[in-house]
Amino acid sequence: MQKRFYRKHLAGSFDSGPRVHRPGVRPPAPSDSPALAQLMLDGYRGTIDYEGEELEDAVEAVYDYFDSNPMLDHSYILAAGDRVRSAVLLMRRSSGEPMVSYVMTAPKAKGQGLAADLLELSLAGLVAAGESSVCAYITDGNTPSERLFKRAGFVEVTEHSES
């Protein structure tokens, strides 16, 4: 699966003020790991990015995320009880640039604008914090993800820096 590199420049963007928060939207915490792992498994299963992973793989990926310079203040989840319905998880790369590591929505909640809303919140927070850009890798042919990121203003670029 070929991944393509996308970036959105934020310098000069306006922070257009507080967004409407859906109930249950908040930054993630390490204690959300089990629910995030379940969301990851359910959200990715059956998509072009699913390669037969099991729950234990998702648990490991979520633990790796929390160990990898996560930007929790700029990440958002939509929690419903002990479940997470959608999540946008950012980390800071070694270059210093923020990167969207994961975006995922539970199967029954897809197509309702949840990921778009959470991504918008993240982007607004990055603008308010004075970050100049944000990047993401998207698998070629992941149509929902390509649409989500392009609509949010990301454009495909040739990467010249480290991954």
Ligand SMILES: CC(C)(COP(=O)(O)OP(=O)(O)OC[C@H]1O[C@@H](n2cnc3c(N)ncnc32)[C@H](O)[C@@H]1OP(=O)(O)O)[C@@H](O)C(=O)NCCC(=O)NCCS
């Ligand atoms: C990508 C993903 C997070 C989008 O979540 P979502 O909450 O459904 O997103 P939204 O409802 O905000 O919709 C985002 C875009 O995806 C489109 N979309 C949703 N379901 C789609 C589908 N089955 N096929 C094509 N496009 C679809 C929407 O139409 C929307 O595009 P638009 O604004 O141009 O209409 C979700 O599909 C998912 O969890 N996929 C598996 C994980 C994944 O691939 N993550 C990205 C890795 S780079």
